Amino acid sequence: MKVNVIRHLAFEDLGSLGSVLNACDADIQYFEAGVDDLSRLASLSDDLLVILGGPISVNDVADYPFLSDEVALLEQRLVADKPTLGICLGAQLMAKALGAKVYSGDCQEIGWFGLKVNASGEAMGMTGLGENETQMLHWHGETFDIPVGAKCLASTERFANQAFSYGERCLALQFHPEVTASGLQRWFIGHTGEISATEGVSVAQLRRDTQNYAAALEAKASTFFEQWLRRVI
DSSP: OEEEEEESSTTSOOTHHHHHHHHTTOEEEEEETTTSOGGGSOTTSSSEEEEOOOSSOTTOTTTOTHHHHHHHHHHHHHHHTOOEEEETHHHHHHHHHTTOOEEEEEEEEEEEEOOEEOHHHHHTTOGGGSTTTOOEEEEEEEEEOOOTTOEEEEEOSSOSOOEEEETTTEEEESSOTTOOHHHHHHHHHHTHHHHHHSTTOOHHHHHHHHHHHHHHHHHHHHHHHHHHHHHHO
């Protein structure tokens, strides 16, 4: 399996999804946004494309022109229904590529909160990610409208649109099922400015919640990723 991954921050990597892909003996290649020329990445050259998260907005094209390359890449893949997974910023880029609006929410959603998986999400195999099974890591301030032709899969109290599917093989997740306890320690350093600027959020609380919830999420997410990959590839 050939897997291309677009990464916007070095410490926001595949996490537990990487372990699942390694167990499948996947050939994983990272492309660094802002460093590698994403316009040269062929839209259908791999078995799976994963676009990861980051602290910028899809609307910041003037400052980060590579975002246009990502949207153009996604436009081609989504039409072809080529296996594609977007996480956080990656999900917002998928929404943008499908013509949906991406915009600032009423608040920042940073921390561990229950995810409400609806019937469409359950049909996608997301039940194990829901609030009755585990807690989910969220880290975003923007949201998106559900694109025309897509299915909303999950929500939280603060944000109605947390995930959508498009076609048979394309999945957008606003939240972060891929995180691991060890990996998040790098987030707490790299995102210190955002943490300190967000009311009600602290490194100490994030560490406590991570200790309580991360192991269970990693197990549930690994199962979900394994099942999803079998279904789409």
